[in-house]
Amino acid sequence: MNKKSLFLVLSLLGIAILFISAGIYAGTTAPDVIKMENKIYDKHTKGIVEFSHKKHVVDYKGTCGECHHDATGKPLDLKEGDAVQSCAECHSKAGLAPKGKDAPKLTPKEKLEYHAEAIHKNCIDCHKASNTKTGTKNAPTSCAKCHPQKK
Numbered sequence: 343m344n345k346k347s348l349f350l351v352l353s354l355l356g357i358a359i360l361f362i363s364a365g366i367y368a369g370t371t372a373p374d375v376i377k378m379e380n381k382i383y384d385k386h387t388k389g390i391v392e393f394s395h396k397k398h399v400v401d402y403k404g405t406c407g408e409c410h411h412d413a414t415g416k417p418l419d420l421k422e423g424d425a426v427q428s429c430a431e432c433h434s435k436a437g438l439a440p441k442g443k444d445a446p447k448l449t450p451k452e453k454l455e456y457h458a459e460a461i462h463k464n465c466i467d468c469h470k471a472s473n474t475k476t477g478t479k480n481a482p483t484s485c486a487k488c489h490p491q492k493k
């Protein structure tokens with residue numbers, strides 16, 4: 343192999359490594375549609391929600407800080423490419439808070455430790471406000487409108 347083609351091969355290899363490592367730094371790019379299937383669940387009791395991340399930012403004009411915040415709950419002013427933590431890293435108990443007669447009384451803060459409670463509050467509070475504003479029911483607030491029939 344002459345010097346010139348060796349250089350070419352090494353450059354291509356370099357570019358390939360850049361692409362591969364970009365893929366490894368997960369958490370810096372959001373897919374257009376996120377399958378909400380968090381790993382903290384051994385098994386989901388409800389159908390998996392498909393969350394249109396891109397539409398929420400572009401069409402519905404959601405700001406990053408309306409959904410993403412820091413370890414004190416303060417809204418984050420993110421740029422494209424910033425690393426973003428998964429909700430479950432902080433709201434780390436799987437599922438909904440226990441309900442019923444024998445369930446412990448939880449403070450609002452303790453309730454938010456449950457992943458599904460935090461997610462529901464974030465999604466549904468905004469959807470209710472949006473529907474009030476538009477006078478429609480376009481933003482889903484009922485179980486079956488978000489969770490598809492389980493297969």
Ligand code: HEC
Nearest residue numbers: 369370371372398404405406409420421422426428429430
């Ligand atoms: C309407 C709510 C909402 C808005 C607005 C929003 N996001 Fe997200 N974003 C989410 C949710 C929910 C997830 C999935 C998090 C999870 O699975 O724990 C997510 C995931 C991500 C991820 C992937 C994280 C990972 O673990 O792979 C990135 C990066 C991200 N968002 C960046 C942004 C940026 C930048 C903005 C503003 C331009 C933004 N988001 C606006 C709700 C939102």
Ligand code: HEC
Nearest residue numbers: 378379380386387388391437458461465482483484485488
């Ligand atoms: C705005 C959409 C939305 C609505 C409305 C909604 N959910 Fe969810 N729910 C979600 C998302 C998103 C998750 C997070 C799943 C994940 O990330 O793994 C979730 C998680 C859950 C979980 C824990 C995961 C599982 O499958 O066991 C339960 C249980 C649940 N929801 C029940 C309900 C019930 C019951 C209702 C109606 C009273 C409801 N949800 C309404 C979006 C919604």
Ligand code: HEC
Nearest residue numbers: 409410411412413414415427428429432451460461463464
């Ligand atoms: C770095 C840790 C961390 C991450 C990541 C995180 N949260 Fe939180 N979240 C908090 C803290 C801390 C609070 C404040 C709790 C309190 O005020 O008692 C909070 C509060 C909330 C609240 C209540 C806000 C209110 O108005 O009362 C909701 C809803 C919520 N988070 C949803 C989410 C969602 C959805 C995600 C992912 C897109 C997420 N959180 C990611 C730490 C986190």
Ligand code: HEC
Nearest residue numbers: 391393394397402404408464465468469472476480481482
């Ligand atoms: C900051 C406000 C806001 C938050 C937070 C939010 N949404 Fe929405 N969502 C909207 C708006 C606005 C619409 C469109 C309503 C309309 O068409 O009038 C919408 C529509 C939807 C729709 C129906 C259309 C579509 O794009 O698929 C789904 C499903 C949905 N949201 C799921 C979610 C889930 C799941 C979450 C939480 C992870 C969430 N949303 C959080 C504002 C929000």
